[in-house]
Amino acid sequence: MTAAPQRRLILFSGSGISADSGLDTFRTSGGESLWAQYDPEVVCNFDCWEENFVLVHDFYSKRREELGKVAPNPAHFVAVDWEKRYNAELITQNVDDLFERAGARYVMHVHGFLTAMRCVACGAQWYFGYRRFDPAADRCPKxxxxxxxxxxxxxxxxxxxxYAEMWRSLESLTDEDVLVAIGTSGLVLPIGQIARRCPATTVLSNLQSAESPSDDDFDYVLHGHAAEIAPKLDALIKALMES
Ligand SMILES: [Zn+2]
Structure with a gap:
């Protein structure tokens, strides 16, 4: 007797999952949002960040402080359950550590990690936590x-x-597998196109009640806020993974 092949599960997530924890995002910027107070073209731009060193660090210091004040939500916790139960691969565009704080063992952060620093001169990377960067005291440890x-x-x-590692993972999915996309607008990475080309069963939840332009590209669509949608998503994933 041979065991049924193990289905793989990939969760691909974006800023919508963290927005439900109260973290402002580039896409939801407005009013008091940090993103409305700074010009992202100035403070998130590799071509001019060194010229704007103080402003860049001020913006990211505030984002770290903001991150320190929020907590993972039910969608993060359900994802961590999938990692435990199904060995789910967690791929995220988010730079926050909310999956880790919900207990995730490994998260592929394709856009980096807010609570870490990197030295562009020597390549050192180190954990920095939620505190402000202080140019008078902070030094590259290497x-x-x-x-x-x-x-x-x-x-x-x-x-x-x-990105290369992310594409390898996504492109290796077969028709036995399941791809779930949560909280991603499809503006940075074309999630609708990814889903259309993917032989796996695909599930989309943008964690908002509104329809999204990628809805037609997915086999299942479940929108709604994290607390309400997490148990429904969990039931759907359980049915798909254990069928
Ligand atoms: Zn260095």
Whole structure:
């Protein structure tokens, strides 16, 4: 007797999942949002970040402080359950650590990690936590420089080194497998196109009640806020993975 092949499950997530924890995002910016107070073309731009060093670090210091004040929501916790139950691969465009704080063992952060720094001179990367960057006191732990310290987040016009690994994972899915996309607008990475080409069973939840332009590209669509939708998503994934 041979065991049934193990289905694979990939969760691909974007800013919508963290917006439900109260984190402002680029796409939801408005009013008091940090994203409305700074010009992303200035503070998230690899071509000019060194010229705007103080402003860039001020923006990212505030984002870290904001991150320290929010908590994972039911959608993060359900994803961590899938990692435990089905060995789900968690791929995210988010730079926050909410999956990790919900208990995730491994998350592929394709756009970097907000609570870490990188030195563009020597390549060192280190954990920084939620505190403010202080140019008078903070130094690269490896080479001692200050002006080459950059938030370890992928900026506009900067190569994303994890994309190759992400595409390999997505393209290796078969018709036995399941791909779930949560909270992604499809504006940065074309999730609708990815789903259309993917032989796996595909599920979309944008964690908003509204329809999204990618709805027709998915086999199942379940929109709604995290607390309400997480148990429904969990039941659907259980049915698909255990069928
Ligand atoms: Zn260095």
């Amino acid at each position: 080479c001692g420089r200050v002006e080459t310290i950059k938030p370890n987040v992928v900026f506009f016009n900067e190569p994303a080194p994890r």
